Amino acid sequence: MAKAPNASKEAKKAAKAARKQASRDQRKQLWQAFQMQRKEDKLLLPLMIGTFVVIVAIFVLIGVLAGLMVFLIPLGIILGGLAAFVIFGRRVQKTVFTKAEGQAGAAGWALDNMRGQWRVKQGVSGTAQLDVVHRVIGKPGVVLVGEGSPARVKSLLAQEKKRVARVVGTTPIYEVVVGNDEGQVPLKKLERHVTKLPGNINRDRIDQLEGRLDALGGRGAAAGMPKGPMPQGAKMRNIQRAAKRR
16 A cells, blocks of 8 residues: 555656656757758748847837836747747748648648647548548548549549548538649648638537548558658659559
């Protein structure tokens, strides 16, 4: 019986150490991302520093005029730092999407990184040419997202919609083609497009649909798709060959 408090203390100590390590890892990743972005984006530092200085200067001026410098200057520093960090995050995101655009698997990667309660299944169907359809379940219903050759993707989406419709009943099914042509959704706007779809179903219905659709499994050569944007320099033939074998 005496061991229980000790075990509890050890568990708390281990959890605390794990949180500290996670925090260190996160700071390290942010620093690495900053260094990489700074080398590629010459405007990053000027924009971050300029934004910080302008916001702090505004609060200093207001503080002088209102006689509240003690309160407003620290607030200006905090808000300036936050604004600079937001700029950093947005420019990193823009760089990432620019590099990923047009690469096989980029849409699946973007969907996997969406914020919120979304059930994403990459590569539910595809071809040996690396055309693929991803499935997203959320409050709008079922969203089928295709990437690749528009002609082949259109056919894939139609086939997958028929499969899905057999098990989802009256639940809405949306189709999205990722691309920059008319009627398509650019990669960088994919998350916004999906999250702005109207809410039609609740959490319980989402859970039900996920179980039913997972039972359908996948089709075609989608199992050979890379889980994320294809690395630059990757050999298309090798990936296609792997897809065909599957």
